[in-house]
Amino acid sequence: MTLEVDVRVARGPFGLDVAFRVPAGSVLAVMGPNGSGKSTLLEAVAGLVPVTTGHVRLGDAVLDDASDGRHVPPRDRRLGVVLQDGLLFGRLSARENVAFGPRAQGVRAHRARAVADALLADVGLAAHARTRADQLSGGQAQRVAVARALAANPRALLLDEPFGALDAGTRERVRDVVRRAVGTGVPALVVTHDLRDALDLADEVLVLEEGREVQRGTPAALAAAPGTPYVARVAAAIS
Numbered sequence: 064m065t066l067e068v069d070v071r072v073a074r075g076p077f078g079l080d081v082a083f084r085v086p087a088g089s090v091l092a093v094m095g096p097n098g099s100g101k102s103t104l105l106e107a108v109a110g111l112v113p114v115t116t117g118h119v120r121l122g123d124a125v126l127d128d129a130s131d132g133r134h135v136p137p138r139d140r141r142l143g144v145v146l147q148d149g150l151l152f153g154r155l156s157a158r159e160n161v162a163f164g165p166r167a168q169g170v171r172a173h174r175a176r177a178v179a180d181a182l183l184a185d186v187g188l189a190a191h192a193r194t195r196a197d198q199l200s201g202g203q204a205q206r207v208a209v210a211r212a213l214a215a216n217p218r219a220l221l222l223d224e225p226f227g228a229l230d231a232g233t234r235e236r237v238r239d240v241v242r243r244a245v246g247t248g249v250p251a252l253v254v255t256h257d258l259r260d261a262l263d264l265a266d267e268v269l270v271l272e273e274g275r276e277v278q279r280g281t282p283a284a285l286a287a288a289p290g291t292p293y294v295a296r297v298a299a300a301i302s
């Protein structure tokens with residue numbers, strides 16, 4: 064299903080104003096300098112920040128429509144979400160964190176555990192299934208958060224810097240896991256500061272500055288012809 068976003072969002076003096084579509088099975092990378100509105104965009108699509116005008120649609124489902132006040136609560140959106148402050152349940156094990164979504168959907172315990180273990184193995188954390196989340200390193204916790212986002216058959220993925228704390232090899236592995244999930248027909252929005260992530264994973268990149276689109280195109284097109292000094296810097300960082 065296609066994710067369709069056309070929203071204005073106000074956060075104090077900051078305003079976000081964007082419109083785009085992410086087709087089923089494709090990845091839109093969201094890039095931009097600090098404070099440009101990337102997290103605000105994901106939080107709006109997740110239903111955590113109110114949309115002032117506009118709409119968010121996922122396939123046939125209207126998640127937000129400011130014109131008639133429709134708003135699906137975050138927990139009913141069936142999205143796989145990794146947010147910046149998307150903390151794990153510290154007292155639960157890695158496995159329990161990942162199994163939480165499927166369990167909440169009524170999946171039986173042994174099946175949810177099997178799904179969690181498979182995802183933890185995919186992200187290289189099979190040996191940490193029983194480790195309490197508050198005893199994981201930052202990079203391990205980030206991988207558990209990605210596994211958790213993928214566990215409950217999400218209808219779309221919203222990932223805010225999901226690879227930020229990962230070393231190069233692990234980054235590639237986790238990107239593979241995300242790519243496989245997207246390949247099942249799920250649209251994904253992925254915030255990253257690294258054009259390498261976009262080149263590897265994204266079909267398109269949306270660059271935000273001060274809440275507005277300043278450039279959009281394939282990762283290769285951006286790298287070849289940066290439209291702003293910010294894009295030129297991220298392109299230079301990978302050459």
Ligand SMILES: Nc1ncnc2c1ncn2[C@@H]1O[C@H](COP(=O)(O)OP(=O)(O)OP(=O)(O)O)[C@@H](O)[C@H]1O
Binds near residue numbers: 077101
């Ligand atoms: N909870 C909040 N309340 C009020 N304003 C906020 C809140 N969160 C963010 N903002 C403001 O919204 C603007 C956009 O912030 P946002 O976090 O979306 O940017 P970002 O592009 O994700 O930045 P970064 O790369 O630093 O994560 C900023 O001006 C910020 O100060």
